[in-house]
Amino acid sequence: MTQMTTHSPASAFSLARFLDAFSTFIDLAAGFVAGLRGRLARGAPARMVEGEGGVFTLALPDGTARLRLDDPTPFPPEIAAALNGREVELALDPARFLFRPLELPRGAAAFLDGIVRSQIDRLTPWSATEAAYGFTAPQEAPDDRLALTVAATARARLSPLVERLKAQGVGAILVTTQADGMGAPIRVLDHAASGAASGAAGVRRILLAVLGGAAGAALLALAVSGLVGGSLDADLDDIAQRIATQRRAMVAARDGQGGAGALLAALERRKREVPASVLVLEALSQVLPDDTYVTELQMEGDRVEVTGVSREAAALIRLLEQSRQFAEATFVAPTTRAPGEAGERFQISARVLLPMEVAR
Template sequence: MSRSLLDRFSAWIDTVAGALVGAAGRLGRRRSVTLVETEPGRFVMAGADAADSGAAAPIRLDDGGRLPAGVAARIAGRAVALELARGRFLFRPLDLPRQAAAFLDGIVRAQLDRLTPWHAGDAVYGWTPPAEAAGERIALTVAATARTGIAPLLDALTREGARTIVVAVRPDDAAAPVRVLEHALPGRIGIAQVRRALLAVLIAAALAAVAATLAEQIVGADLDASRADLDRRIAARRIALLAARGGGDAATAAVRALEQRKHDGAPTVLVLEALSRALPDHTFVTEMHIEGDKVQVMGLSRDAPALIRLLEQSSNFTRATFYAPTTRAAEDPGERFHIEARIRAPIEVTP
C-alpha cells in the first residue's frame, strides 16, 4: 500500500473518530462554556451563559478557591473552552516545504525545543493552519507555553466537574483560536481511544472475512469431492442392483451399458470449461456435440487453422481434426470451422 493511501486511510479514520466523539459529546451535554482570559489569571464567561449565571465580573481560576455558585453550575458536566491571553504564549513562525503538510504533528514536535525554551513533553502547543508561500512552501505560526503554567487552571475546572477542557489562544484579534490542548477527565472517551477502537473493529472484520473465504473454499471443495464420490457409489450400486435383478437379460445388459456409459463419460460442463480455456478469446463456439469420448465443435474464429494446434496442446483433447471444410461468409467476422477431437479422461480443469 502506497504512502498516499496510508495517509488517506489515517485521515479517514481520524475524521470518523472525530465525528463519533463529536456526536457523543452533543448527546451527552447541553451547551459548551467559553471562558476568556482578559488579564493574567482573570476570566470572563462569554456568550449567553455570562448573563444567565450573573458571571459578567471577572473570576479567578488559579487561586485554589471555589468558583461562584452560578459559574460552577454552568461548568459542571459541560465542555469548557478556555481561551488564554496571548501573553502566556510564545509565537514562532515556521517555514516548511509543501510536502511537509501531511506530517506537521511530528515536525512541530521535533523542532519545538529549537523554537521555544521547552521540550515537547513540558509544553502545550499548537499551530495555525498552513498558508501557501512562494517557492512551493507553506508558512505557519507555532504557539507554545509551559504545561506547568496552565496546570492550576485545569485543576480548578476539573474540581468544578468540567467534562472536557479545550485550551486555545488567538495569535491576533482577527485570527481563529489555535487549539493547544484537549484535556478529558478520566473515563471520558477521546478521539485517540475511538480511533484505536475503529482500527480494532476494521482489523477484526478483515480477519473474519479472510477466515470466512478460506472456510468456504475448504468446505466447498470437500463437499464437491464428497458429492462426486457419492455419485460414483450410487452409479455403481445401481449397476449392481440391475445385474442382480436382470441376470443375463439383454434389456438389463443394455441398461447397464447405458449406466456405465453415463458414469464413464466426461461431464458436458467440464468439457465446455476445458474448451473455453483451450480456445483463444477471438474464437466463439456456436454448437457442441459430445458422443462418448468424441466432441464436435462448430463456431467462428479469426484463425481457424491454429485451433487444431491449441487443442492438441491441451491436456484434455487429442486427435483434433477438421471434419468439414472451413468457410468464410461476407457477413461473418471470421472463419466458420467444424472440428472433431477425442476427449482425454478424466477432464482436468485447473483454476
C-alpha cells in the same frame, strides 16, 4: 536423533508488528468512540474567554458570568452547574504565549505535527515535553514553501488552570489562544477528563470482546463448513457414480447389450417412423395460406386430421399435395359455410411424410 525446531526471526518480527498495529488500531478506535460518546453526552462546549487581569467571561443561559480561576473559592452554584460534565474551551490571553513564525517546504505538509514538535526546543525556551504548543493552518509562501505560526507556553503555567476546572467536574478541557490578525484559534492543549480514559478502556474491552466473539464465530463457521462440505463432497461423489452407472447402461443399451437394448431400439425406431407433432404443426404453418385458420389438429400414427376455416378450402388439397411434407390429402367431410363467416369450414386428412420419404 533429536530434531530441533527453530522459528524464523522474520516471522516473529512480522507477528510482533501485526500485534502492535492491531493494538494501536484498537486504541484509536476506542478513543474515537469514547470521545464521540462523550461529546454527544456533554453537548456543546462551554467557552471561557480570558480578559484583562486574568478575569474569564462565561456565557450562561440567562446572561454572562465573570470569574477568576486563580481564586481557590468554589464556583457559584449556577456556574458549577453550567460546567459540570461539559467540555470547556479555555480561550487564553495571547500574552501568555510566545508566537514564532516557521517556514517549511511544501512537501512537509503531511508531517507538520512531528516537524513542529522537533522544532519546539529551537523556537522556544522549553522542550517539547515541557511546552504546551500549537500552530496555525499552513499558508502558501513564495518559493514553493509553507508558512505557519507556532504558539507555545510552559505546560506548568497552564496546569493550575486545568486543575481548577478539573476540580469542578468538567468533562474535558480544550485550551486555545488567538493573536490579533490570526484566523481560527490555535489549539494548544486538549486535556481529556479522567472519565474519558476509563470510557476508552471500557470501549476497548467491548471492542476486544466483539472481535473475539467474531473470531470464535468465524472458527465455528469454518468447522461447520468443513463438516458440511465433507458431507456434500460425499453426496457429490455418490451422484457422480450413479450418473456414470446410468451412462454405461445407456451406452450398453445403444449397442444392443443388456435387457434395455430392445426397449431403446424400439424407441429409436418409433422416433424414425412416427412424425413429431411439433414438426407437423410447423410444416402446416408453412403450407397453409394466411387466410386459413386451424381450429383442431389430431394425429394418429402417420396420419393428421386438420379442421379449420379458409376462404378457398378446395385449394388446400392442392397445396398439401404440392408440399414435401404431406401426401394423400383428402376431405373427410364436406365443406360448409356458416352465416356471418368469411370462409368455409373444412376437415382434411393427410399422411405425413417421414424424413426418409422426403429425402427420396
